[in-house]
Amino acid sequence: MALGHVFARPSLLEEALTHRSADAHQKGGRQSYERLEFLGDRVLSLAIADLLMARFPREAEGDLSRRHAGLVRRDALARVAAALGLGDHLRLSRSEDGAGGRYNPAILADACEAVIGALYLDGGLGVAARFVTAHWTAMMEAASVPPQDAKTALQEWAQGRGRPLPAYRTLAQEGPAHEPRFAVEVEVEGMAPATGEGLSKRAAEQAAAAALLDRTEPGRDG
DSSP: OOOSOOOSSHHHHHHHTBOHHHHTTSTTOOOOTHHHHHHHHHHHHHHHHHHHHHHOTTOOHHHHHHHHHHHSSHHHHHHHHHHHTGGGGOBOOHHHHHTTGGGOHHHHHHHHHHHHHHHHHHHOHHHHHHHHHHHHHHHHHHOSSOOOOHHHHHHHHHHHTTOOOOEEEEEEEESOTTSOEEEEEEEOTTSOOEEEEESSHHHHHHHHHHHHHHHHSTTOOO
16 A cells, blocks of 8 residues: 555554454554544545645636535545555454455545545645645546536436435534534435535535435446
8 A cells, every 4th residue: 555655653554544343452442543534534625625726726616616525525535545455454343344344435435534634643734735636636637627516416317317306404503603514414206315414504415415426326426
């Protein structure tokens, strides 16, 4: 697994590769990757925003936002993780391993974010940003136009199959008034609902729509 960085603190990389199923079985109580995943999510978001600002200097905020959303989504992370062979290095419980955890896109995506968090803590923003640049630039440049808005795409998908419009429902609103976080569920007739979270209701709806689209059209771009 080539990350382009030699860790001064290898324990950070070990933590980034430790799934919560293996957490309890680690000697010395090594914790799982969840805290590093939280950090890596934020670092990735900043690095992608910086790349997009430089690559598309004339695009409006809305177009940049749609590009950004597509590049930080789970399928993009899982794609990078698979290309790196990250699954071969994961620490999993025997049961999780037997259930195919090394090839689970959700686990791969979470571990990839954790690795980015570990790179940031060990080498700083420059090291983490170089990793993101190396593995996301091709995906970024593959889209000649900004991806379609997820809610619009889901609406068109439903209408194209003669189904009613997607129905959105707010599940929760948490956090302080100046920084709320929303959880939204979306349902299309004949399908199990999907959920999404965001710092605004619109962002949560977009995340939910994207999650449902991923389920209906695996591997789709944008």
